[in-house]
Amino acid sequence: MMSFAEVTLSLVACLCAIPVLTLLAEILASLPSLRPGHLAGRRPSVAVLIPAHDEREDLDATMTSVRGQLVDGDRLVVVADNCRDDTALIAEAGGAEVVVRHDPDRRGKGFALDAGLRFLARTGLPEVVVVVDADCRLRPGAIDRLAAASVALGRPVQASYLFTPVLGGSPAHRIGAFAARVRTIARPLGARRLGVPCPIMGSGFALPATCLSKVSFASGHLAEDKKLGLDLALAGFAPHFCPEAEVESPLPLGEAARHRQQTRWEHGHIALIKAYAPRLFREAFRGRDLRLLAVALDLCLPPLVGLALMSGLVLLLTAGWAGLGGAEHPMLVAGGTVGLLCLAIVLAAWRWGQGLVSWRDVLALPSFMLVKLPILVGALTKPQGDWIRTDRVRQRP
Structure with a gap:
């Protein structure tokens, strides 16, 4: 009869394998x-909605x-949200309809989107609303593709979100760009080919008018876009990935800016796992809904560094247990999980890292993981609560 420790380690090893298998399936x-x-x-009628907070340098x-x-x-x-600069004047000069919002107690992109959608509802709601962040660029044809797909499917549609690294960036910067490419292109593309939904990733997504009244947009959550995608999935409007439509944005170059952005993303992601995963699994099994199950599994896949640290820790624990005379099968499961994770990362680097990272950048992985470790620990012990805008350093010609 298995001991409590053996049962616990076996369960932990199996649970750790689930997100790794999810990642591997998406990458393959x-x-x-x-x-x-x-x-x-x-091509339906479209309104492009741009939430902007102090974006005078990028908005035009x-x-x-x-x-x-x-x-x-x-x-x-353009929603000029709690701006301290002349974002509203630049938007007006550029021919946009401008919504000026001042509410310092309700900060964040979700509140800006809510204000913009309320304005559209009062003045004439189109068939499709396309959301673009103020520091992003839409590549040609993106709006036509997003709008046509959204109205045809009756669902939100997410474009490929290209985070462009800045020339001269450090190995850690390039590794971060690779991780972002896996998160915003490789995994959603794999999910689409598997016939399951994708998350909303922040910019370049289209919302059909039929779904706008089904969820609340007013939110100051750190990961407000991902939260919106989960709410839409639970309401029966799971997002669809459209890789032919592309939106691009630079990754922040400075260490401090990159740290703030990663903290916001990963603290927000882990908070959503705790808040949404139980409900998603419950509703998926109750309704026998494979789409919701896929959304839940994708949500529970932590950032790559967090997944690697978690898998390595479980392997060390199970190996220690086996070394003390305990059963070996938890260690074998954990070892297989680490092997499959390495396979997924190597395949992703071969397919999606070309021209971005080199094998020499692997030498920077230990320091990259050490930098990320406090962020992940902080997400569990002292999560960030306030939304903070990420400053980006632009590449100059």
Whole structure:
């Protein structure tokens, strides 16, 4: 009869294997080359909504990338949210309809989106609303593809979110860019090919008007976009990935800015796991809904560094137990999990890291993991509660 310790270690090893298997399945499905898709369906009426907080340096270029894709009847709306600069004046000069919002007690992108959607509801709601962050650029054809797919499917649609590394960045910067590419392109593409939804990733997503009243947008959550995707999935509107539509944004170059961004992302992600995973699994099993089950499994996949640290720790614990004379099967499961995680990372680097990271950057992994470790520990012991805008250092020509 197995002891309590053996049962516990076996259970922990098996639970740790689930997110690794999820990651491996997504990476394997993402490996085949992407064939260009054809624009199908009619082009609906569109409003592009840009939430902006102190974005005077980036907003004009973002609006330029949007205006060239608008057609007669489309609208461009900028929400100048708690701004201390002339974001509103720049937006107005660029031909946008401007919503000025001042509410320092309710800060965050979710509240800005809510204000913009309320404005659209009062002044004429289009068939599709496309959300673009003020520091992003839409690549040509993105709005047409997002809007047509969203109205055809009756679901939110997420574009490929390209985080572009800055030339001259450190190995840690390049590793962070690779991890972001896996999170925002490889995994969603794999999920689509497996026939399951993707998360909303922050910018470049389209919302059909039919789903806007089903969820609340007013939120100051650190991961407000991912939270919105989970709420929509629970309401029956799980997001769909459209890799042919692309939006790009630079990764922050400075160490302090990158640390703030990673802290916000990962603290927000872990908070969502604790808040949403039980409900997602419950609703998935109750309704026999494979889409919700896939959303729950994807949500429970922690950041790559966190997953590696967790898998390594479980392997050390189970190996220690076996060394003390305990059963070996928990160690074998944990060892297999670490092996599969390494396989997933190698395949992802081969397919998605070309031109971005080199094998020499592997030497920077220990220091990268040491930097990330306090962020992950802090997410469990003292999670960040306030939304903080990430400053980006632009690459100069």
